[in-house]
Amino acid sequence: MVDPLFGIAKLDGELGGFPTHKSVIFSASPAVGNEAFGYQIVANNEKDNKILIFLNRTSPPAYFKEMEEFHFPVSKNIFVLDAYSNLTGIESSGSANVIVIKNPNDKEEILRTLGAELEKGYTLVLFDSFSLVVDTFGFDYAISIIAMLREKINKSETAAALLFTDWGYGENERAGLMNLTDAEVVIRGIEKRVIFGQYFGVIKCKWLPGKSFTSTLFKVVKPGGIKIAIPKILVTGPTDAGKSSFIHSASKNAVSVDKLGGTIALDHGSVDFKGYLADLFGTPGQERFDPLLKLLGGDSIGVVLVVDCTKPEQFPRAIEMLRKTETFGLPIVIAANKADLPGALSIDDIKNRLHLNNDVPITATVAEDLSRIDPNQPTKLKKSGVDEVLSTLFRLVIEEDLFK
Ligand SMILES: Nc1nc2c(ncn2[C@@H]2O[C@H](COP(=O)(O)OP(=O)(O)OP(=O)(O)O)[C@@H](O)[C@H]2O)c(=O)[nH]1
Ligand SMILES: [Mg+2]
Numbered sequence: 001m002v003d004p005l006f007g008i009a010k011l012d013g014e015l016g017g018f019p020t021h022k023s024v025i026f027s028a029s030p031a032v033g034n035e036a037f038g039y040q041i042v043a044n045n046e047k048d049n050k051i052l053i054f055l056n057r058t059s060p061p062a063y064f065k066e067m068e069e070f071h072f073p074v075s076k077n078i079f080v081l082d083a084y085s086n087l088t089g090i091e092s093s094g095s096a097n098v099i100v101i102k103n104p105n106d107k108e109e110i111l112r113t114l115g116a117e118l119e120k121g122y123t124l125v126l127f128d129s130f131s132l133v134v135d136t137f138g139f140d141y142a143i144s145i146i147a148m149l150r151e152k153i154n155k156s157e158t159a160a161a162l163l164f165t166d167w168g169y170g171e172n173e174r175a176g177l178m179n180l181t182d183a184e185v186v187i188r189g190i191e192k193r194v195i196f197g198q199y200f201g202v203i204k205c206k207w208l209p210g211k212s213f214t215s216t217l218f219k220v221v222k223p224g225g226i227k228i229a230i231p232k233i234l235v236t237g238p239t240d241a242g243k244s245s246f247i248h249s250a251s252k253n254a255v256s257v258d259k260l261g262g263t264i265a266l267d268h269g270s271v272d273f274k275g276y277l278a279d280l281f282g283t284p285g286q287e288r289f290d291p292l293l294k295l296l297g298g299d300s301i302g303v304v305l306v307v308d309c310t311k312p313e314q315f316p317r318a319i320e321m322l323r324k325t326e327t328f329g330l331p332i333v334i335a336a337n338k339a340d341l342p343g344a345l346s347i348d349d350i351k352n353r354l355h356l357n358n359d360v361p362i363t364a365t366v367a368e369d370l371s372r373i374d375p376n377q378p379t380k381l382k383k384s385g386v387d388e389v390l391s392t393l394f395r396l397v398i399e400e401d402l403f404k
Helices: 009-015 035-043 060-069 107-117 130-137 139-154 171-179 243-250 291-297 312-324 347-354 386-399
Strands: 023-028 051-055 078-082 098-100 124-128 159-165 183-192 194-205 216-221 225-236 255-259 262-273 276-282 302-308 332-337 362-364
Touching: 009 194, 023 139, 023 171, 035 051, 035 060, 035 124, 035 159, 035 225, 051 060, 060 078, 078 107, 107 139, 124 130, 130 139, 130 159, 139 159, 139 171, 225 243, 225 291, 225 386, 243 255, 243 262, 243 276, 243 302, 243 332, 243 386, 262 291, 262 386, 276 386, 291 312, 302 312, 302 386, 312 347, 332 347, 332 386, 347 362, 362 386
Parallel strands: 023 159, 023 183, 051 078, 051 124, 078 098, 124 159, 225 276, 225 302, 302 332, 332 362
Antiparallel strands: 183 194, 194 216, 216 225, 255 262, 262 276
8 A cells, every 4th residue: 555645735745645544524615515625535546545435425326427527547446335325216336346335324234334344454435425424313423433433544554534514513513523533624615606716724633733734726627636726827027038938838728919029918828737727927028018017917826037047137127027016025936048048147146146035946947939839840849947937836826825
């Protein structure tokens, strides 16, 4: 077995993976779904872990169909304890990997069957859904299930995830339940008449006492699963530094409003990279468009400052643009672009001449505009450092807490 992961970089980073002997509850407000967290965890561990899904929310075939819609593999390492089918009268799939509860209303049978299964060497157990256990049988029974689960995972190499929808239960009962789990991740919607965004954040982790955590926007996409959503990254810098090229290199579907090779309005590109979805907005570089800078900078949550590393005379202009976009103070990464050209300055040289804080990351990049390369002509695509700039910036951005 390989230690389980959440399969969501932010959670794996903050919690150090999904340690065995631990239970993590995902509590979602009713308006947002939490099922995708289960699919994500299952999909990221099916290769190296033996997984048991306690399923009372839907039927095993419906569950696997949903996995396929995410393009997640359904392997023989995934077992389902089916506490659903016999409620509906629909026969369970009968597959070797499905263990059927004869009477899903019989809490003794559930406790007994689950207890027996938990002796069978599963390394990961998922409850989908634990709040349905509470709704059907009450808090006392749910607590007895967690107590049994804790006892079993304490003495075996098992980790457990519980999906929970928070239907406004009593504070004391809820707290009693949460206290029995090792970590709690809340999943919430940003609501204003409609839900226009979702975020999650760890609010408790017993194995990392004293550590503080931040909340993160996310999207659920099919195929793909849970992606960290970064709504707006600003890409700015002097004329011709390579901002439009950077955005085209970083994203598959970028568009630019250009005239005679220079940007006159903006660039936009969507990035799907390492579990992140981000929207990049590029500014023009020419001074005559400066009135646009503040507008384009608004609502950004991170900045890429692109400079041409053969043109230090433009560096004061780069700093002026940062000021005019009113983005000082946001996480920022410098793309020291055109690093392939003769006369490119060293990273240290650029740092000194830009007079920026020493801890601002700088990466040498080559970002030739791939969209301008004739697809019919054989050519060597030049691109380097672009992904590194993105991953550094994404890491800085998600360390900031948007919701505190
Ligand atoms: N050699 C080299 N050329 C580059 C690189 N990045 C961009 N270029 C070239 O530099 C020129 C300017 O690139 P753009 O991406 O249009 O620059 P920009 O910053 O968007 O320019 P404005 O929008 O006018 O401010 C183009 O001809 C690009 O092909 C690079 O890394 N190396
Ligand atoms: Mg441009």
